[in-house]
Amino acid sequence: MSGTDIPDEWLVRFIRGTVAATFSVTAEGYVVDVPEWTRLTGQTAEQARGAGWMSALHESDAERAKAAWQTAVMHGTNYNTDYRVRCADGIYRWFNARAVPILSTDGEILRWVGAILSIPGSFRFGQQEPIADTFDDISPAALRAARAMLGWSAEKLAEEADISRSTIRRLESDDSNISARRTNIARILHALSNHGLILLGHNGVVMGVTEDYSSPHIRG
Structure with missing residues (x-):
């Protein structure tokens, strides 16, 4: 058929x-x-x-x-x-x-x-606080994807999150076994969500991102 x-x-x-x-x-x-x-x-x-x-x-x-x-x-x-x-x-x-x-x-x-x-x-259900507050980590692939969606360099994300560029690079490396400080992760997640990205994941870890097309921060 x-x-x-x-x-x-x-x-x-x-x-x-x-x-x-x-x-x-x-x-x-x-x-x-x-x-x-x-x-x-x-x-x-x-x-x-x-x-x-x-x-x-x-x-x-x-x-x-x-x-x-x-x-x-x-x-x-x-x-x-x-x-x-x-x-x-x-x-x-x-x-x-x-x-x-x-x-x-x-x-x-x-x-x-x-x-x-x-x-x-x-x-994604019943959240009363910003989505970023429900996560405490982000996967390397999700972080790389987020930067690509926003068109940000590692330096730009470091500036927006007020952390070092080396921290961004370490978090984006699939080979890194060093955990970032929780405060640094929180700063990154808030920078991403404040610039129009919706964070998706489970068990406290952001595994993906999608664009909120109604946000003025998203390139169109």
């Missing part, structure tokens, strides 16, 4: 089985009815209408998510950001939200369609 032979109902089943919620909203970006969101958050349809859905976001993420959504709607660009949602059970969980504009033949936005995906891993 080729990709074009896949029945539409199979695609719908796949989407509903892999995302937390889907949505279709007006060209202006305002919610009319999103039943999956109401089931996810416990909000009523009336509470979610317009921009009311944002009241279910964590207070530390709401303004950033709002700015990212407004920017996408204003410029007709794809939307992609992470935020914490207060779920129906009262627990905040991390989700990735993304959406694309549906255009007419004249290039006018008809509506927006999108999906909200759960971000797996208990380290």
Whole structure:
């Protein structure tokens, strides 16, 4: 069976089985009815209408998510950001939200369609403090990847974290068996997260990073 032979109902089943919620909203970006969101958050349809859905976001993420959504709607660009949602059970969980504009033949936005995906891993759930504060180490590969995403030299990261360049080089070496001081690790992680990177990992160790495209620090 080729990709074009896949029945539409199979695609719908796949989407509903892999995302937390889907949505279709007006060209202006305002919610009319999103039943999956109401089931996810416990909000009523009336509470979610317009921009009311944002009241279910964590207070530390709401303004950033709002700015990212407004920017996408204003410029007709794809939307992609992470935020914490207060779920129906009262627990905040991390989700990735993304959406694309549906255009007419004249290039006018008809509506927006999108999906909200759960971000797996208990380290992303229920955090009340900055993500950097939940980690106490970073893998060499993750540190190298973070510098590459930011376009930073080792000297630049050392300057931003207020530590020595030799410490950065040692932490990036796969052969190093010397542990860095906890305070140096904390400075590095805060420098990375403060400049628009989202830290991903488990058991207290950052194993990867991703870009928060709503951050003004990310190159675009």
